[in-house]
Structure formats: C-alpha cells, structure tokens
Amino acid sequence: MSTLALENSIVKDMALAQEGHLKIDWVEAHMPVLNQIRKQFEAEQPFKGLKVTISLHLEAKTAYLAKVVQAGGAEVTITGSNPLSTQDDVCAALVEDGVTVLAKYNPDPVEYKDFLIRALETKPDLIIDDGGDLVTILHSERPDLLATIRGGAEETTTGIIRLKALEKEGLLKLPMVAVNDAYCKYLFDNRYGTGQSVWDAVNRTTNLVVAGKTAVVVGYGWCGKGVAMRAKGLGAKVIVTEVDPIRAVEAHMDGFEVMPMTEAAKHGDFFVTVTGNRDVITGEHFDVMKDGAILCNAGHFDVEINKIELSSRASSIRTVRRNIEEYQLQDGRKVYILAEGRLVNLGAGDGHPAEIMDMTFALQAMSLKYVNDNYETIGSKVLNVPLEIDQQVARYKLESLGIQIDELSQEQITYLDSWTGHE
Structure with missing residues (x-):
C-alpha cells in the first residue's frame, strides 16, 4: 500500500478494501480492450511524472480505468461525480493500490464539493471529468488551479453541453476531448x-x-x-x-x-x-x-x-x-x-455492464494520451475524439471477440477517392 495515497485519501473505511478488490478483479477480467491498452501504457509510460485527477462515478469499472492510467506512469487522484454512485469498498481498494481517493457514498453537498476542490488542489497535469464539475470549478471558483492543466476528457452529454457553452462564450481555458460524442461511446455505451x-x-x-x-x-x-x-x-x-x-x-x-x-x-x-x-x-x-x-x-x-x-x-x-x-x-x-x-x-445499481464501459474507458485513456501528446498545438477548445482512436477501440473490441472483418483493397481505396471512373 502507498503510504502517500493513504495519508492523502478520505474514504469511509479501509477495512472494506478486500470486497473492493474482488469487484475490481471481476471487471478487469471482462474488460479486454482496457487490458490491451494497459499493456501499451506499461511499456510506453505516456504519463510518467504527471498527475491525473479523475471525477467519475466511482465504482469498480472506473477504478480499473484509474489503475490503467496509473500503469502509464501517472500519479492518480480520483473523486466521485455523483453522491450516490460512489462505492466505499472500491474506494478503499484503490487506496491500497496507490491511488489517492477523495470520496464517500452519499456525502452532504458541502463535503461532495470539497472533495472535487481537493482533487484539483493536487495540481494535476490532466483531468477526466464527468458532467463538467471539475471544469466548472476551474473556470468559476478556482481559476488559480488552471495553470498546470494541459487538458482533459469529458465523459457525458451534460458535461459537453457545459463545455460548449464555455467555448461559445470564449471562456474555455483548456482543451477537452468530447468522449461522449465518439461513435464507440454513444452507439454502444449510451444505447x-x-x-x-x-x-x-x-x-x-x-x-x-x-x-x-x-x-x-x-x-x-x-x-x-x-x-x-x-x-x-x-x-x-x-x-x-x-x-x-x-x-x-x-x-x-x-x-x-x-x-x-x-x-x-x-x-x-x-x-x-x-x-x-x-x-x-x-x-x-x-x-x-x-x-x-x-x-x-x-x-x-x-x-x-x-x-x-x-x-x-x-x-x-x-x-x-x-x-x-x-x-x-x-x-x-x-x-x-x-x-x-x-x-x-x-x-440504485452498478452502472453499465463491464464490457460496455470497456470501450468507453478505452476511449478515455487513449484520449487522455492524445491530449498530453498534442496539448501545445491544439488550443483551448472542445475536441472530437480522433477517428483513428475511435476505430482502434473498435478493432480491439473485435479482436477480443474473435471477429475478423474485410479490408479495402488499394483499388477500392483509389476508386472511393476519385471523382472519375465511377461509370
């Protein structure tokens, strides 16, 4: 167990950790796309020396995403994005795995807000947001914490609505990838x-x-x-x-x-x-x-x-x-x-099935890497998930299912790219 994570975390009861580990182990076994990305991150260390703050529904599937980002070299801090979706046993397990956790099930509104602010006060380089709470705090109450942040990714429709409102008013101060709008998100996760x-x-x-x-x-x-x-x-x-x-x-x-x-x-x-x-x-x-x-x-x-x-x-x-x-x-x-x-x-439930969140959280992980690789040139705006990332997640999913598909021949590619020869 990381002494630093334990000292900096606020969770309900560390004695719950064993049950949390079992939950995380279960979803890990059913998230083959994230497992593939974890192997890449372990080898490449794209987040080495960086801090990442995550605000998502804090249950087992989210916990595994945090561990995948951590495997890429990041120092990860995580908090919830809804008072009723945090699972205390999962929080305790993550602390044992070296992730700083600031979350409890059903905190009062003041405590919930304090967790979000504390997570940002770690001065992250990158963020993952769900519903726009982190971004809203950064742009309203704590703009002093924007300085270190290179950018991030947003999980859901509501958050993207808030981001686009900021962008429209010319107030957005960092690049954010609209993960919710990726094909592999709304076609599968949302539906x-x-x-x-x-x-x-x-x-x-x-x-x-x-x-x-x-x-x-x-x-x-x-x-x-x-x-x-x-x-x-x-x-x-x-x-x-x-x-x-x-x-x-x-x-x-x-x-x-x-x-x-x-x-x-x-x-x-x-x-x-x-x-x-x-x-x-x-x-x-x-x-x-x-x-x-x-x-x-x-x-x-x-x-x-x-x-x-x-x-x-x-x-x-x-x-x-x-x-x-x-x-x-x-x-x-x-x-x-x-x-x-x-x-x-x-x-009142455990959220989406693990196999579904496997694709969504793969998009999150790869989008975070994309922002980190390109933040100096992409500017402060709402970005779509690059098509190559969307398609790569789909390919990993097909591979995990043992499904093969056709590929275009060079002649077919040339035909589709040409405005002549379509007789």
Missing part, C-alpha cells in the same frame, strides 16, 4: 449500456414486473433509444416524449407511441427521464399521474424531475424501500421516485 443498466436498477430496486405496463421514456437521444428498446424487450408498452421533431419521427418509425408529456403523464406506470435538461416532469404532470407511478432519472443531474413541485403536493414523504421515496399526494395518490431522482443506474 446498450444505459438501456440495460436503467432497467437492471429499476428491477432490482422495485422488484416489480415491467411486462404489461406502460413505460414513458422522456427523450429519444441515444440513451433514450436504449431505454425504450429494453423496455419493449421486457414486455412494456412504450411511449416516447420529445422536443426534437426528427427524433420524434424516428421514435414513431421505431414502433413507439409519441405524445406530449402532458398526455403521457396520464398513462405511465414507469417514467424514465434521459434528456440532460431540467424540469421535464413537473407539477402539471404529477397532477394527472396514476396512483403508484414510479419515476426515475438517467440524466446526469437530479434536475429532470422537479422534486420541489412534487414535495409541495405531498401530504407525506417516506422511504419505503432502499432507494425508493414515496410521495403521498393530498388527494391520496402515491408517486414513487427512485434514487432521489439522481442517476438511477448508478444510484
């Missing part, structure tokens, strides 16, 4: 990862059947597509609500009913919000919901379901099962919220 992990969490938390009920999916981006697809597979009738007319047409052609939330609210047994926006379920919707409606959120922040307006309509609020709050409304109806309206798949 298959979110689709499965949301319903895993709903099922294990409620112990109720989905088949034969109506699921309302709020938002039909890539996460919404996955949630709707899995709900259909579980036997639910699916309604989609959207503000984007193109996505609404797509949902219709995918076989789902499409209607405004004011109408969908009357029909839903389960509601899943996946918009990245605020107040998509509000008072007017609670007023018409069925008795027993179950609501959850799979967007990054707990603002999609307006709990203030729900509370104002409640005569009583109580916790009826772990991660289930019952709001009894003044007319006698009951509405339930899972995981306090926070990310349900991590607040």
Whole structure:
C-alpha cells in the first residue's frame, strides 16, 4: 500500500478494501480492450511524472480505468461525480493500490464539493471529468488551479453541453476531448449500456414486473433509444416524449407511441427521464399521474424531475424501500421516485455492464494520451475524439471477440477517392 495515497485519501473505511478488490478483479477480467491498452501504457509510460485527477462515478469499472492510467506512469487522484454512485469498498481498494481517493457514498453537498476542490488542489497535469464539475470549478471558483492543466476528457452529454457553452462564450481555458460524442461511446455505451443498466436498477430496486405496463421514456437521444428498446424487450408498452421533431419521427418509425408529456403523464406506470435538461416532469404532470407511478432519472443531474413541485403536493414523504421515496399526494395518490431522482443506474445499481464501459474507458485513456501528446498545438477548445482512436477501440473490441472483418483493397481505396471512373 502507498503510504502517500493513504495519508492523502478520505474514504469511509479501509477495512472494506478486500470486497473492493474482488469487484475490481471481476471487471478487469471482462474488460479486454482496457487490458490491451494497459499493456501499451506499461511499456510506453505516456504519463510518467504527471498527475491525473479523475471525477467519475466511482465504482469498480472506473477504478480499473484509474489503475490503467496509473500503469502509464501517472500519479492518480480520483473523486466521485455523483453522491450516490460512489462505492466505499472500491474506494478503499484503490487506496491500497496507490491511488489517492477523495470520496464517500452519499456525502452532504458541502463535503461532495470539497472533495472535487481537493482533487484539483493536487495540481494535476490532466483531468477526466464527468458532467463538467471539475471544469466548472476551474473556470468559476478556482481559476488559480488552471495553470498546470494541459487538458482533459469529458465523459457525458451534460458535461459537453457545459463545455460548449464555455467555448461559445470564449471562456474555455483548456482543451477537452468530447468522449461522449465518439461513435464507440454513444452507439454502444449510451444505447446498450444505459438501456440495460436503467432497467437492471429499476428491477432490482422495485422488484416489480415491467411486462404489461406502460413505460414513458422522456427523450429519444441515444440513451433514450436504449431505454425504450429494453423496455419493449421486457414486455412494456412504450411511449416516447420529445422536443426534437426528427427524433420524434424516428421514435414513431421505431414502433413507439409519441405524445406530449402532458398526455403521457396520464398513462405511465414507469417514467424514465434521459434528456440532460431540467424540469421535464413537473407539477402539471404529477397532477394527472396514476396512483403508484414510479419515476426515475438517467440524466446526469437530479434536475429532470422537479422534486420541489412534487414535495409541495405531498401530504407525506417516506422511504419505503432502499432507494425508493414515496410521495403521498393530498388527494391520496402515491408517486414513487427512485434514487432521489439522481442517476438511477448508478444510484440504485452498478452502472453499465463491464464490457460496455470497456470501450468507453478505452476511449478515455487513449484520449487522455492524445491530449498530453498534442496539448501545445491544439488550443483551448472542445475536441472530437480522433477517428483513428475511435476505430482502434473498435478493432480491439473485435479482436477480443474473435471477429475478423474485410479490408479495402488499394483499388477500392483509389476508386472511393476519385471523382472519375465511377461509370
């Protein structure tokens, strides 16, 4: 165990480490793409002598990403990106592995913010962010900590929205790679990862059947597509609500009913919000919901379901099962919220499957290396993941599955590159 990591860390209980090691060992065995990258990093040491600060949902798969970055020579500090997604046993295990950890399950808001700031006060050279909390602190409260940072990578839609707002206003002070927008992220993580992990969490938390009920999916981006697809597979009738007319047409052609939330609210047994926006379920919707409606959120922040307006309509609020709050409304109806309206798949579950996060975290690791290799020339802007990195992750994934594909011949390449000879 690293004495320095132990001295600098704040975790709940180091006695939990053994269980955390078992969790990390399990995901390591199911993350072959990251294993391949770890071998490269161990040989090349791309982060030798550098400090890396990570803010992600702190569970076993994230822990293994931290160990892969550490294997590349970095001194790693990690904190959570959501109060309910941190797993204390994983935190303790990481400390034993020499990673500085500043995180506990369900800290109060002040403590949660303090962990983020402390992680930045290590003066990292590179960062990995999830939801934009690190970047927001750097650009608002602690710009003094920007000096050492070469750049970083952002995990999710919400964070990219915040980054692009900074960039649009000319305020962004470092290069950040938009990992969420890579093909190997949104096509697989957002769709298959979110689709499965949301319903895993709903099922294990409620112990109720989905088949034969109506699921309302709020938002039909890539996460919404996955949630709707899995709900259909579980036997639910699916309604989609959207503000984007193109996505609404797509949902219709995918076989789902499409209607405004004011109408969908009357029909839903389960509601899943996946918009990245605020107040998509509000008072007017609670007023018409069925008795027993179950609501959850799979967007990054707990603002999609307006709990203030729900509370104002409640005569009583109580916790009826772990991660289930019952709001009894003044007319006698009951509405339930899972995981306090926070990310349900991590607040009430283990997050995406290991094989899915294998690809996403491979993108994170390789994007971090890309920023470190190029930070002096790329400037302060939001960058797409380079296509060659995206494709390399896909190749590693195919190799791990034992799948081979065709390659273009030189004649085919020449044909595609030419504007003549297409008769």
